[in-house]
Amino acid sequence: MRVPWSWIQELVRTSDPLDPEAWAERFPMLGLGVEAVERWGDDWVFDLETTANRPDWLGMVGIAREVAAVTGGDLVIPSVALEEEDPPAQTLASVTFEDPNLCYRYVARMVVEVQVGPAPRWMADRLEKCGIRSINNVVDITNYVMLELGQPLHAFDYDGISGGRIVVRTARAGERLVTLDGVERVLPEGALVIADAERPVALGGIMGGADTEIRPTSRRVLLESAWFNPVAVRRTARAVGLRTEASTRHERGGDPERVRIAAARAAELMRRYCGGRVLRGEVDVYPNPEPARVVALRYGRLRRVLGVEIPREEAERILRRLGFDLETREDRALVQVPPHRRDVEREEDLIEEVARLWGYERIPETMPLAEMGVGRLPEELARERQVREILLRGGLTEVFTLSLLHPRDLDRVRIPPDHPLRRAPRLLNPLTEEHTHLRTTLLPSLLEVLRTNRTRGIPDVHIFEIGRVYFPSGEGWEERKVVGIARMGRMLLGRWNLPEDFWETTFYHLKGVVETLLEELHIPDWRLVPEAAPWLHPYRAASVWIGGERIGWMGEVHPEVAEAYDLRGRAYVAEVALASLLTHARPPEFRPLPRYPAVDRDLAVVVREEVTAAELVEEIRRVGGPVLEAVEAFDVYTGPQVPEGHKSIAFSLRFRSPDRTLEAREVEGILEEIRQGLRQRFGARIRGA
């Protein structure tokens, strides 16, 4: 809110002059943010950011009250002494509430024989400093009093109001109103309107209608000062898409007494500056007067909540200066809440008031009394950290991607329409084209990162993200964390003189990271099974299994997907369910170092090309039994020495017994059985045998 400093100076009587520079520092310590301070002729204008709980801060008097409370100066409340004349206002105007939930209090006053003309210079100046254009003396007075007291007012041309009747009600279907801004609006059903005997004449608390606007020829003014239900104003303002100085104030909440004061103040100003006569009395509809509110402040509680001993006289002085009335008891004060502080409902609100004026900066820093150990990190979060560490060590860089996407992104990665990953939860009210759904997979986000880097000339990208994906589940939704990995380009720096095989990412480098992850977590019984997915190269893809559970997939990005993301080369991606990894992870287990020597043997076989290494290893292990400590493929060859449609594959085998030295004959015997098994199951030809 824009606050001319001269106006505040006029409202606060102090012995010391109020220094605007000091107040630029002081206001924030009261909870009033200073957005800007502007020099304006010989005046200053503060732009203050006020909090949503303080309707009184949207008027100069509210700000001045804070200044007076801090300085100990006197708040000079604008005069509401009024010269009234007969006949009584009630003889001309009436007010009815059709629905008591729309408006809590409505005060109408009548000012007659007004001369509409320009407002006095000083008033127009003040309005201008506050960012409000001067219109005419009548309208300017309503705005002036709004700025002064925070109470929005509206002046109707009484002669436009049918029957002199004001009806507060909701809009009916199809009703229309041309508002003061010249826009004809079809009123949404249920909108808060002020109507006369026949039709809506204003959007209550938001903007008046053009038909009843004050014109140069207007003679009789019906002055409205109301305390509307803030929710009704907010809903209506939102429904019609219109926010005004008045609606902002109404939305924050009203003050039952200010309604009357503001009406009287504005009427008196109209008498003085528009040459009008104020009719006697007011039409005041206030069906459910608010009871006085008394809140107890216990001094013990004040001390216990704040952690500082504020002398009770000081606390009482603070509250009195803010306009509260106090009755003191031995251990507490019974605090009467003034109407301008309806935000104060409970003891804590009073504690905040005392702390605020005492100064947050004067409250000491302490540490909680209870002992502090190191806070617990739940097992699954500790393990998640471990996963992250393993991937970082594996040379992958962590990325953070948005969890929102558009189904188009799922099209781009070739996810078919009936696929489970299509069940992305949809936002009811998306804001932009590209973010309409929650993601079900990290894949599009990770490919997007590859694209971003690729198109910016960064061809080597090795990334991972541990992120949530979202699915519908029963009546609601569920969130799961997944580990996503994407790699492309070169993996080694300092490649000079090295052949491409040494540094170019392949499927097996992706697989290597996944293997590392599974093994570092000591997950038993995992395996990879060749299995295609629509977004993967059909012959370079696998699913990841732990026991009988499929926990993820990996493979080379399908060439059409790679093209859709401008990758200009091969890329490799994987996604694994984090929860599955974590449930199967085991702590490391100590096994004594072997006491007996191992026997190492190589074994090369020629088999048909479709036989997989895993099948051969499985057979070797089955036959090898417990003394076969390790087996690993170390060479795969197709070429002149191998028949068409076949490949040669060589394994290194390590035999060891935990309790004795194996004899060569024994190992030979096992090897022979292995060869026999491979011949029988796969028609393998043993090389070099």
Added chain:
Amino acid sequence: MEQEIRILREEAELDLQRAESPEAVEAVRRRYLGKRGRLTQLLRGLGALPPGERARVGALLNETKEWLLAQLEARAEAVRVLALEDRLRAEAIDVTLPGRRPIPGRPHVLGRTIQEILEIFRSMGFEVVEGPEIETEEFNFRRLNIPDDHPARDMQDSFYLDREHLLRTQVTAVDVRVMAVRRPPLRVVSIGRCYRRDALDATHAPVFHQVDGFLVDEGVRFSDLKGVLSRFAREMWGPQTRVRFQPSYFPFTEPSAEIAVHFGGRWLEIGGCGMFHPRVLEFSGIDPERYTAFAFGLGVERPAMVRYGIGDIRLFWENDLRFLNQF
């Protein structure tokens, strides 16, 4: 005889100087000390000398043999060193060529910041908890004392999935989830993604991170809140960091404050905090007369931006490696 020995010494010395390989040194040894070596022969001829001379010449010959053995050994060592040097020189490489190394993996700057923040709060006894991002209005709003018609519930500010579910707008929802099932004392910190109905631009993102913590116990004071958050700020930004608490308003805290730290010559707002509103405790069935609580919510992106001088929030989400590799 003495003459002969002197000449032999001089010649042996010359021979050794010329021997430049272990083999050559060995040949010199054989020439003088082999079975038919010159010195060996002289030693053999010793018996032929008259007894008077024999002792003197014998001593001289032995001394010469000692000397020659020492010379041979020294020369052999020198030659070995020279040979090694030659071999190593032949193996010279250009050490200025680039080293071979795998491209290292790096944590994302937000990931690193999140972990740093959590560790600081853990060191002050806060337990880490996570909660769902898809929240109910009940936990995201109602139990935080934000009633149905509160401006903060505007559809304009939050993403909704249906009438009752939305993407959480603050991590404080986790606090009430914890309080719904557990009893004090509680000292919990939570960190995660929140959502706001914003388009992605330099200063806004529809997704952002927040760290939220709270402490419920008997005798928890506003001064404790100041103490804990000040310690956090000093751990995060350095021991000299100045921290400022200014009155503010949040529906779920009373008194409420805004926290700012002085960094790089200006005040940076890092979040909001306050004593939990008694109503929030009551909603969770915790007696606010017996227990008091403080809570705080801090941004993650903004402090990271200020700390590193990052001007555009989109950099966090783009994952340009030239950006990520700087941290």
